[in-house]
Amino acid sequence: MSLVHETDYGTPASKSSEMVTLTIDGQAVTVPAGTSIMRAAMDIGTQVPKLCATDSVDAFGSCRLCLVEIQGRPGTPASCTTPVGNGMVVSTQTERLKQIRKGVMELYISDHPLDCLTCAANGDCELQDMAGAVGLRDVRYGYDGENHTRQAKDESNPYFTFDPSKCIVCSRCVRACEEVQGTFALTIQGRGFDSKVSAGMAESFVDSECVSCGACVQACPTATLSEKSVIDIGVPEHSVVTTCAYCGVGCSFKAEMRGEELVRMVPYKDGKANRGHSCVKGRFAWGYANHRERILKPMIRETIDQPWCEVTWEVAIGRVASEFKRLQARYGRLAIGGITSSRCTNEETYLVQKLVRGGFGNNNVDTCARVCHSPTGYGLKTTFGTSAGTQDFDSVEHTDVVLIIGANPTDAHPVFASRMKKRLRQGAKLIIIDPRRIDLVRTPHIEAQHHLPLRPGTNAAILNAIAHVIVTEGLANEKFVREYCDPSAFEHWAAFVSGPQNSPETVGLIAGVSADAIRGAARLYASGKNSAIYYGLGVTEHSQGTTAVMGLANLAMATGNLGRPGVGVNPLRGQNNVQGSCDMGSFPHELSGYRHISDDATRAMFEKLWGRPLDAEPGLRIPNMFDAAIDGTFKGIYVQGEDILQSDPNTKHVQAALAAMECVVVQDLFLNETANYAHVFLPGSTFLEKDGTFTNAERRINRVRKVMTPKNGMADWEITLAIAKAMGFEMPYSHPSEIMDEIARLTPTFAGVSFELLDKVGSVQWPCNEKAPLGTPVMHIGGFARGKGNFMITEYVPTDEKVGPRFPLLLTTGRILSQYNVGAQTRRTDNVIWHEEDVLEIHPHDAEERGVRDGDWVKLDSRAGGTALRARITDRVAPGVVYTTFHHPDTQANVVTTEFSDWATNCPEYKVTAVQVSPSNGPSDWQREYAEQAEHSRRIAKVAAE
């Protein structure tokens, strides 16, 4: 194994279709017009010396090292900023060029600390490389002149160091922050000799606007910006390409290693989801894998008030099997079930559902996608015929109008947000529908044309009002509708949305948005050449989540914004493998590829291959499992990699349900909140310790590759196999690739997928089969998967969760950039410096009315329960609305949320809870009791020395 080296072409690729031929050092080369001479030279393997150019950012032309001579032109132009021309004859190496380059390098080196041998970048430094490339042997100016070599380091960022003494002021970092990340945190201050890189207004990195994405560190050619892990451990010696295990963007990374020690994660340029970019989580927040709280040994206990007892794998697995068998014998076949995780691989998810259906003999298997994007599956399948987003991420490069609803991409899908921001800076227009003023409403060089700060719970109404404007103002694309959609469904829908109850004037009053703003947004969306919708959990997690997804699909169909790049309906999936866990058949009513369990032919296929009869009746969904547990008919559960107690709504209800079960089996990295109610704990493995695949929000199947031995002894898929075997259901796999082969055999949309193909082409987007052997970036081209597009009636039904005198405010929840969901991982990294606790955002007006000051502890109460946290006063939220995150178990935001849920899928209504806020002295009694119970439950018995 060796390091995966990626070629730096010096400047970005040109997208032109016109080709130009020129001669470089006597060799003919043909490249797209607009390509730089530097890049054209690299195409034929000639690296022109360079320092300030790198292919992730536009050329700047400041270092003067990349000079070339062009026949018939005077001077020595910079090859990074000079585009190719037809018939050009270029020399990259002449006496004159050699002398100039040496001179340039001499100047750089005379102002550079010569501690190469002990420098963290030794062997990985472009300045060193260039000194070698230009043949620099001595520096005439000496090293004693005025220089920058004694400047203090900025160590404020937990993950990287800024050592200005090594800076050559090439501005690659500044441009990366602007062009790649879109944050504009860095500037070059001063001029000439005094110029230097500065974060914000001469602040430290951590106090600046910096979001710690790492783009500048990656762009820096010297050791000025270096990962602290490289400074600590040394430069890596081999690397493996794998996929980030945090969010649904699915960024590809090179895991750069020394032996089995991870040195750093570097975004992979060939990664088709991220194109070489990353965010703070995937790039830096992997320290949890070695955190001291990680559990590495299986544990059991009789009752949840006992301490845990460490046991062997055999004993633990034996206990799971005997308990599950006992429960089925006593309470019936349907008394147990399993929950798969959107954090685990496709293969692992598939195995858990196979264990439940084949081994437990029922369909009580659900996935945590239940509580996030299940309405997406139902809504898009009903309207388009496929339970998935329509585009790839590249599509945004062709978009003219971006409509974001109920999503906060800069925090939750940061790398995609950066790509979107790039397009917006190029002039695409922006509509945001969100109760909160999310960052994208106004961010450097971007301002939304329309922000509709609607009242939580009124999405369906607003979408109907937008449709009303489109239909009544004649903005619908009738040609598209006639050609691709069911005409009578359209007529019926058009008549419905045209009704007075859906006019912007009526809906505006309900949603708290001006009719003009609704009309403006509707006209902009309908008139964009390519308009694309991006949405998140702010759409799905409502009692009308599915209705709103259908509402979005209706808008895209009515305006013809489907079936080509630049358009579409794009769910931004929360966790890394939400799409995959849904695809893999871990819903209680569906087998892989979204085929209903009652379908005899499909069931027969699985039965034949698995050698087990399958139940044709759907099983319980997660919330139904809790209800059945409380009713006494559901007694045992196997939870792989999900913390249902912290992440599901109405914590007290979930607590009661878990407490009512006789055997709760938790498989996870840490003793999470659910484990406080568990009888068996099976230590899980991290994404660095196993092979498999994740499927991201654009249906892209990416490889996860093992870079180290599982510290707990087994990869997660092996644990499921062991349970199945102990229950008498053998699953003979020796490697996850064989599991994927089985998935491909049984699932038409995956028929062409194999590890072999993925290793060869990098990644593919399903459907990937005979018709599309390399996958399908854009869906529904030339017609919908279901045949004709289906317009659904999306009548607005107000939620039953209503404000009143006791609970006058509406709470909505979300996440922030540095933390991830329940925080089990990110809370165990240095990311906590950015978010130590969940806080409650409240409008100044509401705060004043309650005598609440910024930073005060406040009580947050709803009909379901109460908690306490600190208040942050901000006008990001509208009056009447409060907002918090759910990353910390100490707050347990979900003790407040209710069990109201989406009508079609039971996806909980996290986004709307009627609450009251009042001053408080600190954590509530419930929080204190909860913390005590958790501490008590996490005790591990000391094993007596033998």
Added chain:
Amino acid sequence: MSGTLDKLVMMANQIGKFFTPQRDGDPVAGIADHLEKFWDPRMKASIVAHWRAGGAGLDGPVREAIGRLKEAKRGAPLEAGR
């Protein structure tokens, strides 16, 4: 909201509210199909038992849809759920 049955009644009515205005001539069939396809047997059994016992709180079309479930047709349908 208390108890699983109350929740089931509420969920069934929510489903009814979606299907009632749809274009297809028979929204009741849509409701019944949804319940058949997404509710686990014990949920269906309890809503049918509730329907047999008079179906308090169930909206009209939902009531009718529950009567069409396989579970309701099993055993004596009686004149329940009216």
